[in-house]
Amino acid sequence: MVQLNALAGGLFILTVFGIVGMRQMIGSLRLFVIQSLLLAGSACILGYEYTSVHLFVVAGITIFSKAFLIPWLLYHLLSHEIHARREITQVLTIPTSLLIAAGLVICSYFMVRPLLETGATAFLSVNLPIGVAGLLIGGYAITVRREALPQLLGILTMENGAFLAGVCIAPNLPLMAELAAAFDVLIIALVVGLLTRSIRKRVGTTLVGKMASLKEEE
Amino acid sequence: MELFIILLIPVLVTLICMIPVKMRGVSAWATIIGSLAVFILSSAVAFRPDLASHGSTAALGSLLSCDSLSGLILLLVSFVGFTASLFSLGYMGKTNGEHRPGRTRRYYARYNLFLFSMLAVPVLAQVAIVWIAVELTTLFSVFLVGFENTPEALEAAWKYVVLTCMGAAVALVGVLILYWGLRASGGENFTWPGLLQAAPKIQPVFLKTAFLFILIGFGTKAGLVPLHTWLPDAHSQAPSPVCALLSGVETTTALYVIIRLLPLLRGIPGNPASSWLITFGLLSAGAAAFLLIQVKDYKRLFAFSTIEHMGIILVAAGLGSGAAHLGAVSQILTHAVTKSFCFFAAGSALLVTGTRDISSVRGLIRISPVAGISLMLGGLAIAGAPPFAVFLSEFSIIKAGLAAGHYLVIGGLTLFIAIAFCGIMYHINRMVFGRASAPSVRSALPLSCKVTLALAIVPIVVLGVFVPHPVHTLLQLAAVSIGR
Numbered sequence: 122m123v124q125l126n127a128l129a130g131g132l133f134i135l136t137v138f139g140i141v142g143m144r145q146m147i148g149s150l151r152l153f154v155i156q157s158l159l160l161a162g163s164a165c166i167l168g169y170e171y172t173s174v175h176l177f178v179v180a181g182i183t184i185f186s187k188a189f190l191i192p193w194l195l196y197h198l199l200s201h202e203i204h205a206r207r208e209i210t211q212v213l214t215i216p217t218s219l220l221i222a223a224g225l226v227i228c229s230y231f232m233v234r235p236l237l238e239t240g241a242t243a244f245l246s247v248n249l250p251i252g253v254a255g256l257l258i259g260g261y262a263i264t265v266r267r268e269a270l271p272q273l274l275g276i277l278t279m280e281n282g283a284f285l286a287g288v289c290i291a292p293n294l295p296l297m298a299e300l301a302a303a304f305d306v307l308i309i310a311l312v313v314g315l316l317t318r319s320i321r322k323r324v325g326t327t328l329v330g331k332m333a334s335l336k337e338e339e
Numbered sequence: 340m341e342l343f344i345i346l347l348i349p350v351l352v353t354l355i356c357m358i359p360v361k362m363r364g365v366s367a368w369a370t371i372i373g374s375l376a377v378f379i380l381s382s383a384v385a386f387r388p389d390l391a392s393h394g395s396t397a398a399l400g401s402l403l404s405c406d407s408l409s410g411l412i413l414l415l416v417s418f419v420g421f422t423a424s425l426f427s428l429g430y431m432g433k434t435n436g437e438h439r440p441g442r443t444r445r446y447y448a449r450y451n452l453f454l455f456s457m458l459a460v461p462v463l464a465q466v467a468i469v470w471i472a473v474e475l476t477t478l479f480s481v482f483l484v485g486f487e488n489t490p491e492a493l494e495a496a497w498k499y500v501v502l503t504c505m506g507a508a509v510a511l512v513g514v515l516i517l518y519w520g521l522r523a524s525g526g527e528n529f530t531w532p533g534l535l536q537a538a539p540k541i542q543p544v545f546l547k548t549a550f551l552f553i554l555i556g557f558g559t560k561a562g563l564v565p566l567h568t569w570l571p572d573a574h575s576q577a578p579s580p581v582c583a584l585l586s587g588v589e590t591t592t593a594l595y596v597i598i599r600l601l602p603l604l605r606g607i608p609g610n611p612a613s614s615w616l617i618t619f620g621l622l623s624a625g626a627a628a629f630l631l632i633q634v635k636d637y638k639r640l641f642a643f644s645t646i647e648h649m650g651i652i653l654v655a656a657g658l659g660s661g662a663a664h665l666g667a668v669s670q671i672l673t674h675a676v677t678k679s680f681c682f683f684a685a686g687s688a689l690l691v692t693g694t695r696d697i698s699s700v701r702g703l704i705r706i707s708p709v710a711g712i713s714l715m716l717g718g719l720a721i722a723g724a725p726p727f728a729v730f731l732s733e734f735s736i737i738k739a740g741l742a743a744g745h746y747l748v749i750g751g752l753t754l755f756i757a758i759a760f761c762g763i764m765y766h767i768n769r770m771v772f773g774r775a776s777a778p779s780v781r782s783a784l785p786l787s788c789k790v791t792l793a794l795a796i797v798p799i800v801v802l803g804v805f806v807p808h809p810v811h812t813l814l815q816l817a818a819v820s821i822g823r
Binding site for chain 1: 358465467468471474478481482488489490491493494495496497498500501504505508509511512515516518519522525529541544545548571572575576813
């Protein structure tokens with residue numbers, strides 16, 4: 122079980138790298154779906170191990186909202202964007218980005234070490250650092266990618282990272298909170314998707330990184 | 340039960356606003372009446388005599404609860420919510436025109452949802468659900484920020500949603516670590532009182548890590564430097580009544596969660612939270628003081644002033660003595676009422692002149708005496724001139740800091756307040772006095788805007804002269820609940 126969970130964790134971090142390194146929108150979105158399925162898988166493994174029904178429900182909610190509802194929503198709101206056959210514009214080249222992302226993974230191991238020293242299980246020492254790495258790399262993807270949809274996927278990756286850590290460190294969190302959080306992620310996708318659409322309509326581009334008219338200097 | 344009704348009213352009003360009726364002004368008046376009712380109920384809750392800092396009133400099982408600190412925040416949110424809804428009546432009537440009822444309805448529906456999420460933050464008891472409420476304040480206000488639908492407004496809305504959602508994800512990890520620590524120590528209730536009870540048994544490393552994550556995450560939402568970049572954009576591009584809510588109370592609700600964690604860390608030797616808060620606070624106050632000198636847009640001026648005030652509150656909360664905590668909660672109170680007034684004044688100036696550019700507004704007092712005088716008073720009040728409320732609270736923070744021997748911190752803070760004072764007054768003076776520039780849109784101020792300005796200035800003046808007994812008691816109880 123520990124090894125299976127480690128496998129899910131390892132694949133999860135690979136998909137997180139993919140969010141930074143993918144050149145096309147549709148690929149990024151598919152990776153996000155795989156990432157969410159891996160998160161659900163890890164939740165199932167932990168649920169079996171801790172015999173917690175909560176975690177199976179969490180896995181179900183994750184699959185339903187992140188693997189079906191959000192991609193469906195984005196397909197409908199932003200179909201032009203998703204099928205755009207062009208490279209995603211970004212600030213740094215992809216190899217540099219991947220190198221920095223690798224650095225962030227190492228960074229996250231050092232960040233969580235004091236927490237793991239309080240007596241962690243084998244599951245924790247996989248999920249916690251990988252979750253925090255997902256958080257950091259998702260944030261990094263937002264800063265380095267210049268387009269709207271990849272930035273949204275960055276936010277969702279950050280949330281996935283937080284939940285990957287969460288299923289392990291808080292397996293008994295009241296179900297109400299889990300439900301509401303899944304709902305919350307849906308609203309994020311909806312709000313950001315709608316906003317992207319109105320930016321596309323009004324400004325004519327979704328290169329949000331280029332929008333910089335609001336600043337002090339003229 | 341009142342708490343439940345307080346949350347129910349904005350939801351009901353949202354539904355009313357969504358009904359497509361032919362009659363004009365239904366949504367506006369429903370919002371005004373609803374938010375007035377919320378304000379009255381919130382005052383009843385906040386000034387209830389048995390609202391001691393220890394005993395908190397609960398409703399709906401253990402889902403909602405309210406102690407003195409939440410009572411204070413609830414009171415502020417509902418007060419600004421009411422005045423801003425009144426200001427919206429005139430502002431939307433003027434800027435939106437009468438012929439676009441659908442747009443007005445959408446505005447009020449979003450307004451009420453936003454109000455709902457902000458009212459929910461202080462009264463929710465479960466910490467995990469508080470996180471969701473804070474996240475919802477962002478998501479419900481995004482389309483209010485981008486409401487003007489100009490490229491600038493959409494840019495501001497984008498920066499706002501992306502940065503604050505990033506912050507929320509970071510804070511989520513903090514909340515989860517807090518829960519982990521609680522469970523590891525054998526605690527059961529993931530509520531504020533439950534955490535407080537379990538705090539001495541939770542290992543310090545959990546508390547410290549969780550606090551740092553939540554400070555960074557929700558600090559983004561409160562506009563702490565260096566994660567403040569979205570704030571001046573969002574707070575200047577939104578319609579003025581929304582700016583009053585965003586700047587006056589939304590930042591405060593994010594700060595409320597951070598401040599709530601302070602008593603948990605008191606038991607840790609050396610109390611690291613204190614030095615983190617002072618560092619972040621001084622950095623924010625200092626950077627904002629210098630940034631607001633060079634602004635070109637007067638709404639951005641007030642937005643930078645919000646960052647400065649968030650810094651001052653954090654420093655006061657970090658100083659750690661009882662007097663400093665009293666100063667911090669008074670500053671929360673005075674900042675919320677004063678900053679919302681400033682944005683009403685700025686909104687009036689915008690209605691009268693039709694521009695946000697400082698250098699194109701001259702002699703405002705001649706164009707519109709009401710807008711000119713309000714802007715002058717607002718500028719003086721927020722910059723911290725006597726006899727207004729902010730002066731008293733800033734003075735009490737400085738006094739408390741000096742009494743506790745933090746000379747260097749207080750020296751820096753005083754310097755930044757002085758620089759911000761000069762910066763704000765320099766710009767406001769240029770706008771208010773001088774020869775009148777020919778305004779591009781010359782129009783009279785709607786009555787409801789004038790009424791709002793008259794209403795909103797009352798607490799600023801009254802609290803600057805003396806603090807009424809019930810308010811004083813509330814502030815003291817809230818200070819105790821931070822310092823426990």
